[in-house]
Amino acid sequence: MDLERLFADDGPLARAMPGYRLRPAQLEMARQVASVLREGGVLLAEAGTGTGKTLAYLAPAVLSGKRVVVSTATKTLQGQILERDVPLLARALGRPVSAVLLKGRQNYLCLRRFEKFRLQGRFGFGSLDEAFERWAGATTTGDRAELEGLPDDYAPWREVCSTRETCWGARCPREAACHFLNQRREAQRAQVLVVNHHLFVADLAVRAASSAEVLPRYEAVVFDEAHHLEDVTVHHFGVQVGPHRIADLVRDARAELGGPGGPVPAPLERALAALQEAADAFWEAVPFPQGEAIRLASELEGRAGESLARLLQALEALDAHLVPRQAESLEAETLLRRARELHADLARFAEPPLPDEVRWIEPRPRGAVLRAAPVEAAPVLQEALFAQGLPVILTSATLRVGGEFAYLRARLGVPPEARELQVDSPFDHRKQGLLYVPRGIPEPNSPGFADAAAAEILRILDLSRGRAFCLFTSHRVLRTVAERLRGRVRYPLLVQGEQPREVLLRRFQDEVESVLLGALSFWEGVDVPGEALSAVIIDRIPFASPGDPVVQARIELVQSRGESPFRAYQLPAAAMVLRQGVGRLLRTPRDRGVVAVLDRRLLERSYGSYLLGSLPPFPVTREPSDVARFLRATGAA
Numbered sequence: 189m190d191l192e193r194l195f196a197d198d199g200p201l202a203r204a205m206p207g208y209r210l211r212p213a214q215l216e217m218a219r220q221v222a223s224v225l226r227e228g229g230v231l232l233a234e235a236g237t238g239t240g241k242t243l244a245y246l247a248p249a250v251l252s253g254k255r256v257v258v259s260t261a262t263k264t265l266q267g268q269i270l271e272r273d274v275p276l277l278a279r280a281l282g283r284p285v286s287a288v289l290l291k292g293r294q295n296y297l298c299l300r301r302f303e304k305f306r307l308q309g310r311f312g313f314g315s316l317d318e319a320f321e322r323w324a325g326a327t328t329t330g331d332r333a334e335l336e337g338l339p340d341d342y343a344p345w346r347e348v349c350s351t352r353e354t355c356w357g358a359r360c361p362r363e364a365a366c367h368f369l370n371q372r373r374e375a376q377r378a379q380v381l382v383v384n385h386h387l388f389v390a391d392l393a394v395r396a397a398s399s400a401e402v403l404p405r406y407e408a409v410v411f412d413e414a415h416h417l418e419d420v421t422v423h424h425f426g427v428q429v430g431p432h433r434i435a436d437l438v439r440d441a442r443a444e445l446g447g448p449g450g451p452v453p454a455p456l457e458r459a460l461a462a463l464q465e466a467a468d469a470f471w472e473a474v475p476f477p478q479g480e481a482i483r484l485a486s487e488l489e490g491r492a493g494e495s496l497a498r499l500l501q502a503l504e505a506l507d508a509h510l511v512p513r514q515a516e517s518l519e520a521e522t523l524l525r526r527a528r529e530l531h532a533d534l535a536r537f538a539e540p541p542l543p544d545e546v547r548w549i550e551p552r553p554r555g556a557v558l559r560a561a562p563v564e565a566a567p568v569l570q571e572a573l574f575a576q577g578l579p580v581i582l583t584s585a586t587l588r589v590g591g592e593f594a595y596l597r598a599r600l601g602v603p604p605e606a607r608e609l610q611v612d613s614p615f616d617h618r619k620q621g622l623l624y625v626p627r628g629i630p631e632p633n634s635p636g637f638a639d640a641a642a643a644e645i646l647r648i649l650d651l652s653r654g655r656a657f658c659l660f661t662s663h664r665v666l667r668t669v670a671e672r673l674r675g676r677v678r679y680p681l682l683v684q685g686e687q688p689r690e691v692l693l694r695r696f697q698d699e700v701e702s703v704l705l706g707a708l709s710f711w712e713g714v715d716v717p718g719e720a721l722s723a724v725i726i727d728r729i730p731f732a733s734p735g736d737p738v739v740q741a742r743i744e745l746v747q748s749r750g751e752s753p754f755r756a757y758q759l760p761a762a763a764m765v766l767r768q769g770v771g772r773l774l775r776t777p778r779d780r781g782v783v784a785v786l787d788r789r790l791l792e793r794s795y796g797s798y799l800l801g802s803l804p805p806f807p808v809t810r811e812p813s814d815v816a817r818f819l820r821a822t823g824a825a
Contacts, residue, residue, distance in 0.1 A: 200280035204276055219248075221581055225256075231606065231608075232583075258381070260384055293351055295332055459505050504531070510523055568601075586768055590760065624782055632728040643672075651812070656703050661708060669705065712769075715775055721781060726770070743758070
């Protein structure tokens with residue numbers, strides 16, 4: 189079946205989808221995707237909200253006959269693809285469409301680790317532990333998402349989930365029943381494999397370092413929400429070492445190498461105790477960041493460097509104890525591999541950084557973490573992805589800033605011959621929305637900004653009758669504003685951190701006049717169509733913190749090239765995030781509402797025109813009376 193027929197007004201999609209209408213922009217994107225899948229190359233495709241971009245790439249992918257990976261940034265989009273778009277396409281084509289979701293290993297139960305954990309009597313007796321044991325004994329998928337209400341920090345999960353470090357592969361006695369491998373086997377039979385960016389880039393990293401692979405072989409890849417690819421790539425091609433990695437190694441060695449119900453042999457126990465003691469001394473010597481990360485411009489020195497040397501020696505001593513055991517024990521072989529990987533990662537911090545590397549110490553709730561990463565994703569992706577010659581489609585509603593793809597091209601290392609496609613949203617932004625930037629509000633770095641922002645939010649909420657999504661760039665400002673609003677807002681107030689994200693979003697959708705306050709993780713992947721949302725309120729232009737070590741390193745790199753870091757990096761990066769936040773407002777052609785940006789710089793600084801040029805063409809006002817008039821006229825007030 190050809191695309192023209194599939195997308196026609198009287199075609200198969202129209203018969204399978206009530207209310208379907210041909211969208212020329214959707215068909216044009218489908219044509220371009222099909223061309224790249226057929227001829228090879230790279231396509232950058234920005235498709236505004238409402239164009240139907242998912243079907244525009246999914247239909248030609250299925251019709252191509254190739255095995256295609258679709259990589260996304262959010263669970264919301266994965267659910268839409270598998271639960272809505274794939275079944276719709278199957279009905280239209282009159283045949284099954286083989287599509288499978290594959291998650292990272294850590295999402296699946298490891299049967300071998302679970303059985304050992306249970307036999308050692310290490311589960312508690314609470315209702316959650318009992319529910320978990322019952323689920324683990326009955327599940328056919330091993331996917332932790334099946335067990336609703338399981339907290340993210342449920343402690344036993346780290347000891348019973350599947351991980352690359354603890355996997356025995358084909359030599360595992362439970363290999364045939366392994367939940368992760370069974371899902372991977374199913375993925376090998378599927379034509380469309382849906383993953384997230386983290387799993388896809390983890391596969392790139394594994395392939396770059398060895399002959400192993402995480403994903404089955406594929407013939408093309410589609411990155412939806414492709415603007416996230418840079419940060420995910422930098423994360424996975426770096427290393428991070430925290431106290432838990434050493435503690436987990438020591439704990440697992442004692443559990444795996446002890447006799448039945450007994451302790452490990454005395455010499456090995458002494459080596460493990462010495463390792464834990466050296467690790468405790470090292471983490472005590474590492475400076476703990478207060479609030480923001482600490483950049484490491486050189487190797488660890490002084491007390492921390494001396495403690496690191498002793499920790500590396502303790503790992504080498506453990507290595508010597510494990511080597512004789514590996515021939516007769518899979519447990520010892522696995523632990524030896526983990527100890528050597530940990531030694532290699534820690535040893536990096538005893539040497540000066542590489543020229544293209546940034547290192548830092550990052551605060552975490554349970555202690556500091558050492559991190560190292562490439563400064564830029566472009567060289568990595570050029571070699572690991574684009575040089576492989578497979579068809580690659582990069583799409584999102586926000587790929588351009590300043591009206592051009594140049595920024596994203598540079599950040600991702602997209603080949604110069606890559607095609608570009610931009611199709612506008614079918615929404616009438618001039619009629620459906622209004623952009624409001626209040627007068628007189630202090631600039632965001634001024635001491636009185638949070639109080640002024642709270643007062644302005646109260647005024648907008650009175651006009652919109654709640655039904656507002658308030659987005660913040662700082663958790664500190666979010667908390668301050670939340671406190672100022674409590675007791676003064678007559679609508680349900682939902683605040684990030686007080687309930688799980690999914691619960692907050694469900695309540696926001698169901699409790700029509702509620703108000704949701706969220707930080708950067710809420711700026712995208714949130715789809716609230718209809719009357720539950722009449723206002724999106726953004727506290728400030730989302731410039732990345734100059735104190736962030738990766739941002740610092742990128743600024744220095746841009747400066748070394750003789751370019752302006754603000755114009756070449758900081759401003760475009762902020763424009764892309766701002767576009768995402770603004771994009772929360774209109775999700776259907778029937779939606780109406782106001783975007784309020786409480787940052788006067790948007791209209792009073794010279795760079796404001798660049799930011800405005802990157803946003804949808806909403807009419808702009810500084811008058812509250814215009815907001816009230818617009819909301820009344822649209823029935824939102």
